[in-house]
Amino acid sequence: GDTVELAPRAVEVFSLELVEWRPPDAVLDVHCSKGTYVRALARDLGRALGVPAHLHALRRTAAGTWTLDDAVPAALLEDAPAARAALRTGTSALRGATLVPVDDRVAAALRQGKRPAIGAPATAAGVAHRGEELVAIVAVEDGCARVLRGFG
Secondary structure, eight states: OOOOOOOOOOOOEEEEEEEEEETTEEEEEEEEOTTOOHHHHHHHHHHHHTSOOOOSOOOOOEETTEEGGGOOOGGGGGSHHHHHHHSOOGGGGOTTSOEEEOOHHHHHHHHTTOOOBOOOOOEEEEEEEETTEEEEEEEEETTEEEEEEEOO
16 A cells, blocks of 8 residues: 655666557556666557556566577476486576686686686686586686686
């Protein structure tokens, strides 16, 4: 029963498409920036049209570089071996991340908290890995890696 006031925030709606119209229901496809509160978007669209509006259903079809094609069906999660086989691990789970390959010597140095030279171009941050093994999230500064977060 409490009233919640949401502070306005700047968001981007890259596209808004009417997919289906079954009065009084509209099915929309929205491509928007992170932080967009789609329920508020529906409310605001209704206000702009002079009618009350709300969401009946919401289905996220993509988040970042991940789409529904990458999703694991919920029923599969009930079978532990099948679920484990379907999960992405290592670098395959980091689509879109900056990957910094390292050798055994550099991986060991990173695990010890050292700042080894890695010969990678300067970048703000990346994930140091040895094959599919994730070593650490690192900041690369002047060709040397500094651990921001280690992975065991």
